[in-house]
Amino acid sequence: MGLGFYEADDSARGLIESLSTASGIDLKAICFGSDEHTLRQTENAQPALYSAGLLALQALRAVVKEFPSGVAGHSVGEYAALAAAGAMTADDGARLVAARGRLMAEAGRSRPGTMAAVIGADDALVETVCSEASKPGAEVVVANYNSPGQVVISGDAAGVDEAARLLSEKGVKRVIRLNVSGAFHSPLMADSARRLAESLREVQFSQPEIPIWSNVTGQFEPDPLSWPGLLERQLASAVRWSQSVKSMVESGIELFIECGPGEVLCGLIRRIAPEVKAVPLREPSDLEAVVEAVG
Secondary structure (H helix, E strand, O other): OOHHHHHHOHHHHHHHHHHHHHHOOOHHHHHHHOOHHHHHOHHHHHHHHHHHHHHHHHHHHHHOOOOOOOEOOOOOHHHHHHHHOOOOOHHHHHHHHHHHHHHHHHHHHHOOOEEEEEEOOOHHHHHHHHHHHOEOOEOEEEEEEEEOOEEEEEEOHHHHHHHHHHHHHOOOOEEEEOOOOOOOOOHHHHHHHHHHHHHHOOOOOOOOOOOEEOOOOOOEOOOHHHHHHHHHHHOOOOEOHHHHHHHHHHOOOOEEEEEOOOOHHHHHHHHHOOOOEEEEEOOHHHHHHHHHHHO
């Protein structure tokens, strides 16, 4: 994750060293030297994703001098987006992401839960089914509005199972359990969200240099004073990615560049807004296509 950028540029090596010091995590070992089991652990995956996103962004800024028109990030990616927008420092983001990963991992162990992707169902139907399926000790909610026809539900295993059963009864053919260590973006994360707020209060948020869209609201959020509360809420509430992308397109954004190790968000963006272009920046070899897309 990010190894190509790290090997290609001295400044990338300096960035990883700085983020490692700030987070207290050996990010070089986690990103470049860990096996899949280790990397999938949320306390490792989140700092790795954050770091890989910033490595790609740094490489992008070296070749594309125009500042982006706006930024957004999906779940932990929102922290990299905040750093990209200048709303907080990269080191503060690393500290927050490390704390977030630890808290979410602890929540997954203390109150185990699960998540499932629902394919081919209307958002309103999934919301209704989750409401019908939920009961004390078996909660389930919509966790991610990823794209039209793809949402993720999250909660206690019993609640997710009941929602899957009801969705099947209503003709939904694909409900896919996800390989996760907890019920992220659900009420099962409420205690972790409150504890994360303590770390958020220690960070100085600044006025964003460019617009940044929030997972919680799906809208442009310019007030730096709002971000500690938004990030606290984000941990236990839905990621409104579809709504964010639609709002960005309505603001005039026509090209999306995904900075990070994959291209999942590019696929989601193409389904949300087929009229725009989305290109991934996963490694240095992608830079040529990105520059061509920017024009």
